[in-house]
Amino acid sequence: MSDWVEACAAGDIDEEDVMRFDHGGRTFAIYRSPDDEYFATDGLCTHEKVHLADGLVMDDIIECPKHNGRFNYKTGAARGAPVCVNIKTYPVKVDAGKVLVQIG
Amino acid sequence: MARGMVIIGAGECGGRAALALRDLGYDGPVTLVGDEPHLPYERPPLSKEAMASDAPAIKAIASDEVLAEKSIRHIHSVQAVAIDRAAHTVRLSDGSALPYDKLLLATGSTPRKLPMPGLGGRCVYLRTFADALAIRAHLRAGNRIAVIGGGFIGLELAAAARKLGASVTVIEAQPRILMRGVPAEIAEIIHKAHVAEGVDVVCGQGIASIADDGKEVRVMLAGGREISADLAVIGIGAVPVTGLAAEAGLAIENGIAVDAELRSSDPDIFAAGDCCSFPLAVYGGRRVRLEAWRNAQEQGALGARNMLGAGEAHAAVPWFWSDQYGLSLQIAGLSDEGRSTVRRDLSDGAFILFHLAEEGRLVAASGIGPGNAVARDIRLAEMLIGKRAKPSVEALGSPDVKLKALLAPERSHRLADGGAAPHLPAGILSP
Numbered sequence: 141m142s143d144w145v146e147a148c149a150a151g152d153i154d155e156e157d158v159m160r161f162d163h164g165g166r167t168f169a170i171y172r173s174p175d176d177e178y179f180a181t182d183g184l185c186t187h188e189k190v191h192l193a194d195g196l197v198m199d200d201i202i203e204c205p206k207h208n209g210r211f212n213y214k215t216g217a218a219r220g221a222p223v224c225v226n227i228k229t230y231p232v233k234v235d236a237g238k239v240l241v242q243i244g
Numbered sequence: 245m246a247r248g249m250v251i252i253g254a255g256e257c258g259g260r261a262a263l264a265l266r267d268l269g270y271d272g273p274v275t276l277v278g279d280e281p282h283l284p285y286e287r288p289p290l291s292k293e294a295m296a297s298d299a300p301a302i303k304a305i306a307s308d309e310v311l312a313e314k315s316i317r318h319i320h321s322v323q324a325v326a327i328d329r330a331a332h333t334v335r336l337s338d339g340s341a342l343p344y345d346k347l348l349l350a351t352g353s354t355p356r357k358l359p360m361p362g363l364g365g366r367c368v369y370l371r372t373f374a375d376a377l378a379i380r381a382h383l384r385a386g387n388r389i390a391v392i393g394g395g396f397i398g399l400e401l402a403a404a405a406r407k408l409g410a411s412v413t414v415i416e417a418q419p420r421i422l423m424r425g426v427p428a429e430i431a432e433i434i435h436k437a438h439v440a441e442g443v444d445v446v447c448g449q450g451i452a453s454i455a456d457d458g459k460e461v462r463v464m465l466a467g468g469r470e471i472s473a474d475l476a477v478i479g480i481g482a483v484p485v486t487g488l489a490a491e492a493g494l495a496i497e498n499g500i501a502v503d504a505e506l507r508s509s510d511p512d513i514f515a516a517g518d519c520c521s522f523p524l525a526v527y528g529g530r531r532v533r534l535e536a537w538r539n540a541q542e543q544g545a546l547g548a549r550n551m552l553g554a555g556e557a558h559a560a561v562p563w564f565w566s567d568q569y570g571l572s573l574q575i576a577g578l579s580d581e582g583r584s585t586v587r588r589d590l591s592d593g594a595f596i597l598f599h600l601a602e603e604g605r606l607v608a609a610s611g612i613g614p615g616n617a618v619a620r621d622i623r624l625a626e627m628l629i630g631k632r633a634k635p636s637v638e639a640l641g642s643p644d645v646k647l648k649a650l651l652a653p654e655r656s657h658r659l660a661d662g663g664a665a666p667h668l669p670a671g672i673l674s675p
Binding site for chain 2: 156190191194195196198199201203205206207208210212219220221222
């Protein structure tokens with residue numbers, strides 16, 4: 141099992157928003173849902189390698205800033221053309237005000 | 245036995261329509277006819293820096309395996325030559341005929357030809373992957389590229405050519421680049437970026453004559469200047485491909501004329517994407533024709549739904565983007581609907597112009613900046629435009645005011661969740 145990595149402070153991300161997190165040469169997207177839970181996915185869209193953190197979060201959906209491909213960021217499921225490949229998700233927990241991601 | 249659904253044109257629009265028919269649960273025959281030898285593929289990369297790679301490849305919308313798995317018959321390298329509306333058949337250039345219950349014309353557009361004598365083998369247009377490969381072969385250090393037309397295709401290609409070290413001259417007859425649909429403030433940023441990257445941008449100069457001996461092109465400008473190039477790429481707009489529809493007697497009006505449900509003057513024939521003109525609900529039914537990737541994708545899917553009887557009117561707001569160097573431009577709505585603008589400055593020099601109609605309604609938003617700096621706000625602006633919102637000028641101009649908050653009061657907008665299928669009449673899905 142790999143370690144939990146600190147991505148940011150819980151308050152760094154607004155509700156219903158997303159932030160980019162780079163670690164170890166990889167890039168991730170960290171989400172805070174409207175009901176104040178935190179989630180993490182790979183940072184790049186599975187369609188054209190665009191950073192999802194520049195995209196729009198509404199409800200459970202992140203939309204790619206370039207081509208409007210959509211994913212459910214809680215499950216990683218592809219939810220709209222042009223994306224057809226699901227995105228990888230990672231476990232997240234909040235501890236002492238810090239958002240921790242388990243990047244396997 | 246169902247005759248099935250036939251789609252003419254295997255680009256973004258046709259490809260998406262075929263996939264959508266299956267995703268909606270239709271289980272009769274689906275046939276996709278294209279005149280190129282490739283799988284349906286995405287065209288936007290053809291003019292962009294993706295072309296600068298050593299071995300450009302098509303970005304397919306669906307693989308052979310996916311088409312087979314979904315029982316979509318893809319007939320490639322063949323043209324549709326005639327529609328027999330009474331018999332409900334389409335005749336193909338290989339002599340065969342396809343029966344249909346519903347037909348979707350997704351024939352796209354074709355580059356507008358430069359109406360001048362003297363054009364030869366060194367004067368080319370860009371539409372297909374084959375065109376792009378032929379152009380790519382000339383993009384290298386030491387070569388001179390003349391781009392005729394300062395529109396998106398030409399400018400994106402100019403950026404790709406510079407990346408590969410070619411010298412580039414862009415020739416635009418209008419007083420500035422991107423006259424159609426892009427505000428002057430934003431066009432100026434793009435113009436400066438090209439100049440900074442070493443492109444010679446010549447505006448306000450018509451072309452007096454062109455001489456092309458097959459090895460070199462000489463472009464004589466009206467002002468007397470002569471530009472010599474190894475290749476001239478002509479990007480002066482596109483015209484809808486309507487020949488098949490016109491010969492079949494369908495109504496044509498700057499493209500195949502369709503109603504809000506993308507139905508042509510024949511109730512069993514639909515048209516979608518670049519080839520059709522349609523009433524745009526968000527501007528009171530103004531008839532437009534859009535040449536944009538997302539429109540092709542959305543209308544392909546909408547056409548599929550309505551071929552299956554969904555009766556759904558087009559409701560989307562036009563949107564497009566362009567990438568040049570590190571800059572990305574995004575525009576939602578049609579800015580010519582606006583009478584005044586409000587500017588919102590974001591970080592890193594990025595900014596958005598909100599275009600307001602006389603009564604204060606937000607009708608368009610144009611943004612430019614590095615990377616995807618404007619993407620989120622443009623997307624939210626698109627939703628506000630769709631809602632016919634009248635946001636306050638102060639809020640629009642203040643970067644501290646989140647656009648999402650303007651949407652919030654009666655937030656009906658959601659990002660479409662691809663899982664939801666529209667209600668379709670029974671009996672259509674399983675003919």
